Each structure stands twice: as structure tokens, then as C-alpha cells.
Amino acid sequence: MQLRGTDLHLTYSDNGAAVIDNLNFTMTSGFNAIFGPSGVGKTSFAKILSNAYPPSQGQLETLNIDHILYTYNLERLPGWAAIGKHLDRVTPEGNEALKDELLTVFGLQDILNQRFSELSMGQQNRINLIRYLLQRFDLLIMDESLANVDEALREKIILTIKARFPDKMFIYISHHLVEVSKFCDQILVFANPATKMRYAMVKGLNHQRGNPLDKKRLGRVMLEIMNAF
Numbered sequence: 606m607q608l609r610g611t612d613l614h615l616t617y618s619d620n621g622a623a624v625i626d627n628l629n630f631t632m633t634s635g636f637n638a639i640f641g642p643s644g645v646g647k648t649s650f651a652k653i654l655s656n657a658y659p660p661s662q663g664q665l666e667t668l669n670i671d672h673i674l675y676t677y678n679l680e681r682l683p684g685w686a687a688i689g690k691h692l693d694r695v696t697p698e699g700n701e702a703l704k705d706e707l708l709t710v711f712g713l714q715d716i717l718n719q720r721f722s723e724l725s726m727g728q729q730n731r732i733n734l735i736r737y738l739l740q741r742f743d744l745l746i747m748d749e750s751l752a753n754v755d756e757a758l759r760e761k762i763i764l765t766i767k768a769r770f771p772d773k774m775f776i777y778i779s780h781h782l783v784e785v786s787k788f789c790d791q792i793l794v795f796a797n798p799a800t801k802m803r804y805a806m807v808k809g810l811n812h813q814r815g816n817p818l819d820k821k822r823l824g825r826v827m828l829e830i831m832n833a834f
Contacts, residue, residue, distance in 0.1 A: 641795030684722030
């Protein structure tokens with residue numbers, strides 16, 4: 606699978622400011638990331654990828670990517686929805702074992718009788734992510750999808766996703782520099798619009814479950830990302 610953008614621009618008509626300006630990139634299958642400060646266009650870019658926004662100009666090409674899903678922080682179900690019954694309804698036939706596995710890994714097996722409105726924000730985000738992982742997809746865009754989840758559990762979830770879906774493509778949007786550097790493969794860095802170089806592609810550590818952590822290399826990746834600003 607491959608995702609390629611050529612001379613992408615996105616301009617909002619109300620003020621004429623370019624949110625995305627001359628972006629060129631290539632990403633392939635794996636657990637990848639978009640990283641940068643707030644307000645630099647990360648979510649707008651994600652919506653271009655998910656076909657929610659057309660680019661003002663430029664071309665977005667996909668190779669062997671037919672199904673793109675987009676999930677984001679603060680995405681909500683109706684408050685009255687019982688979690689277990691909702692997941693039963695949205696789980697495709699044949700994915701029941703996957704649903705049970707994800708509920709266990711995500712630490713949610715004990716809240717299935719609760720309503721969505723009764724859950725914490727971290728629990729709500731985890732349920733929403735499970736809903737998408739159960740569906741058919743080639744590319745899943747995760748826009749702050751693990752916000753309000755503690756660090757140890759986020760790591761467990763990310764490593765499980767990487768091991769469980771090795772042939773899929775993910776784009777993870779997060780403000781956690783260490784996390785993005787450690788777990789992601791290709792990191793598209795969005796810098797502040799005032800900087801000379803708006804975008805940079807950095808090779809991440811792509812840490813896998815069961816592998817030793819190369820702390821020196823992790824530090825180099827973090828430094829390269831920060832130098833892109």
C-alpha cells in the first residue's frame with residue numbers, strides 16, 4: 606500500500622489562509638504518524654486523506670488502498686447506548702473473537718453493561734477505536750484516538766495493533782513526541798507555518814513488541830523531529 610501527495614494545498618475560503626501549503630510526501634504500509642504543534646493543519650490533512658475535504662489544489666494518490674477510515678478524539682456514541690449491545694451490532698460476522706481480544710487488551714471487558722455517557726473520556730476513546738478496528742479497512746487514521754488513556758495502556762494498545770494488523774496502514778496523530786518517535790515508522794512532521802521548511806519526513810524507531818528498546822536511536826529520532834520545527 607502507498608499513499609502519495611503532490612503539491613497539496615488546502616485554503617479555507619473565509620480568510621484565504623493556506624492551512625496546507627505545497628505538501629509533498631509518500632507513505633507506505635505500517636504504523637506511521639503525523640506530528641506537530643496545535644494549529645498547523647494536522648486534522649485538516651487527515652480530513653483530506655479521508656475524503657472529508659477535497660484539497661484546493663494538488664493530487665492525492667493511493668495504491669492498493671480502497672477502504673479508508675477516520676476516527677478522532679471526542680467522537681461520541683449516543684449517551685444511552687449500552688456498550689456491549691452496540692459492539693454486537695457493529696461487529697461484522699466472523700470478527701467476534703477479534704472483538705473479545707481487543708476488549709481484553711484495551712481493558713474494557715468489565716464495562717459492557719454501561720452506557721456510553723457513563724464512561725470516562727479515555728474509555729470512550731478506546732471503545733470508539735475498537736469499533737473501527739473491527740471494520741474492513743486498508744488505512745485507519747487515528748486522530749488523537751488514545752487521548753486520556755494512561756501511558757502504559759497506550760503502549761500496550763499500540764503494540765497490539767501493530768502485531769495484530771501487520772498488513773494494514775495506520776496514520777497516528779498525537780502530541781506525544783516520545784510515543785510517536787518510539788512506535789511509528791514514517792513520521793510526517795508539520796512545523797509552524799512561519800518556519801522555512803513546513804514539512805519533513807522522519808524515520809521513526811518503529812519499536813515492536815518483544816524487541817529491545819534502542820534508547821540512543823530513540824533520542825536521535827526525537828532530536829531530528831524537534832529540529833524540523
